[in-house]
Amino acid sequence: MNHNFDQTKQKKAIIYCRVSSKKQKVEGSGLDSQEHRCRQYAEAKSYSVEAVFPDDVSGGGDFMNRPGMVALLDYLDARPHEKFVVIFDDLKRYSRDVEFHLKLRRLMAERNATRECLNYNFEDTPEGKFNEIISAAAGELERLQMGRQNRQKSIARIEQGFWVFRAPLGYKYVKSSRGGKELVLDEVLAPIVREALEGYAFGRFASQTEVRRFLESQPAYPKDMPNGGIRPQTIVRLLSKVVYAGFVEAPKWGISPRPGNHVGIITLETHQKIQNRLNTPVYASARKDINRDFPLRGAVSCACCEKPLTAGWSRGKYKSFPYYRCRNKECDLFGKSIRKDQIEADFEKLLASVQPSHGAFAMAQAMFKHCWDMLNEQSQALTADVNTRIKKADKEIANLVDMAVNASSPVVLAAYEKKIEKLENDKLALREKLKNPGKTGYSYSELFELSMRFLSSPCKVWNSKRFNLQKIVLRLVFAEPALYCRENGFLNTKFSMPFNMLGGQDMSILGNGAAGEN
Numbered sequence: 001m002n003h004n005f006d007q008t009k010q011k012k013a014i015i016y017c018r019v020s021s022k023k024q025k026v027e028g029s030g031l032d033s034q035e036h037r038c039r040q041y042a043e044a045k046s047y048s049v050e051a052v053f054p055d056d057v058s059g060g061g062d063f064m065n066r067p068g069m070v071a072l073l074d075y076l077d078a079r080p081h082e083k084f085v086v087i088f089d090d091l092k093r094y095s096r097d098v099e100f101h102l103k104l105r106r107l108m109a110e111r112n113a114t115r116e117c118l119n120y121n122f123e124d125t126p127e128g129k130f131n132e133i134i135s136a137a138a139g140e141l142e143r144l145q146m147g148r149q150n151r152q153k154s155i156a157r158i159e160q161g162f163w164v165f166r167a168p169l170g171y172k173y174v175k176s177s178r179g180g181k182e183l184v185l186d187e188v189l190a191p192i193v194r195e196a197l198e199g200y201a202f203g204r205f206a207s208q209t210e211v212r213r214f215l216e217s218q219p220a221y222p223k224d225m226p227n228g229g230i231r232p233q234t235i236v237r238l239l240s241k242v243v244y245a246g247f248v249e250a251p252k253w254g255i256s257p258r259p260g261n262h263v264g265i266i267t268l269e270t271h272q273k274i275q276n277r278l279n280t281p282v283y284a285s286a287r288k289d290i291n292r293d294f295p296l297r298g299a300v301s302c303a304c305c306e307k308p309l310t311a312g313w314s315r316g317k318y319k320s321f322p323y324y325r326c327r328n329k330e331c332d333l334f335g336k337s338i339r340k341d342q343i344e345a346d347f348e349k350l351l352a353s354v355q356p357s358h359g360a361f362a363m364a365q366a367m368f369k370h371c372w373d374m375l376n377e378q379s380q381a382l383t384a385d386v387n388t389r390i391k392k393a394d395k396e397i398a399n400l401v402d403m404a405v406n407a408s409s410p411v412v413l414a415a416y417e418k419k420i421e422k423l424e425n426d427k428l429a430l431r432e433k434l435k436n437p438g439k440t441g442y443s444y445s446e447l448f449e450l451s452m453r454f455l456s457s458p459c460k461v462w463n464s465k466r467f468n469l470q471k472i473v474l475r476l477v478f479a480e481p482a483l484y485c486r487e488n489g490f491l492n493t494k495f496s497m498p499f500n501m502l503g504g505q506d507m508s509i510l511g512n513g514a515a516g517e518n
Helices: 002-009 031-044 067-077 096-108 126-161 189-200 208-216 231-241 269-278 339-350 356-407 410-435 444-456 460-464 466-477 497-502 506-509
Strands: 012-018 048-055 084-088 115-117 171-175 179-186 245-250 256-258 300-302 310-315 320-325 337-339 480-483 488-491
Touching: 012 067, 031 048, 031 084, 048 067, 096 115, 096 126, 096 488, 126 245, 126 256, 189 208, 189 231, 208 231, 256 410, 269 410, 320 339, 337 339, 339 410, 339 460, 339 480, 339 488, 356 410, 410 488, 444 460, 460 466
Parallel strands: 012 048, 012 084, 084 115, 300 480
Antiparallel strands: 171 179, 245 256, 310 320, 320 337, 480 488
């Protein structure tokens, strides 16, 4: 009798625990409480608990997607000559899918593992196996019904204008007075996300890579890579979400974009500009080695061959030295170095030479005021035009609906539905324009002061040494890459139209050797 008791006591057990949501981790059915009950069961049976394998993922689908279950099976494979008892709290924790339940039962048997459940007795009889399948089927039915119910509730919620998925970066969930939760702006992240989205929409950031660099430079913005970086696909998702424009959608449920109950971080028009940029083929990606050490890289070309100058560090005997170089092998200046401090000092002289005269400022102010008045007039005309276009779209939709009702061909019907969807999206964009028909959130004096501050002295902006601002200077001041000669400095520099106009002359002649004179 004691011999049998010793055999029972020596049985080794493994505990498997699972919850299907993070909320259950801290409630009564959490992992800790499951483990506690399983340990009590093992102690009552005189089993020795060798390991515990937890999971916190959904029970639907393939159990091989559960890290805990995979680790449990690997544990059994590593000990082929030992027999274990696998203990779990409830049959639903084990599996809620008939197909995978049967597969898991077979894999356990192949590894000489015995299954024991706190509230279910496994019987190795035809009746017992049948009851087990029925219980697994009941669990699968319950899971599918719950999934359907949750999906129906989510669909109804989205149709009412509420976002039901994970809160996008820049938003957070708060309890809503209308029931459930709703999105509100995150005071810290929303301004960062707005700057990134608008920067990409209006060209401040020339590529998705520049958007990623900007977000990586923001300490408050969450990073999703171990090295503190952000994955490229994360940037694509950020730029693609219509939720940032104050809209909600669920394409997988057939719900097209519609106005949401939350405040948009950007306008729908800005979102559409982003989508247009995303859908435009990119023929040259931004260089990864552009950095603060060489702000002129890509903006200055060799005066001899007109190819862009490259830049880099050259290692000396005791330290490294920064240089710009021409890498065109067919150029006479191939491989010849230009000191970083020399070319950048010449560039600052060039920027200083484009400061407009006092008289040009008065002219610019008059022009600016005239444009401002024209903008206000255009705003009123735009409002009338938008209302007309909305009425026209409504009429087209009504006609298409009538034609779709009488359509017998599935292909024709699908074409009508696609056209109707496009018109509905166009109406959303038009209504968005009515909220802000060309008007800005700043006063005339604020905008004029901001513009003139930059136009009066771009050199001051450049000397701030803020890399993002330096890149803006390069884009706004110059019409094309500046040509640089090792002997004569900058030659035949072509400035953008505002600086040509404010200079009172063709300011391209100012760069003709001006920076290189001694």
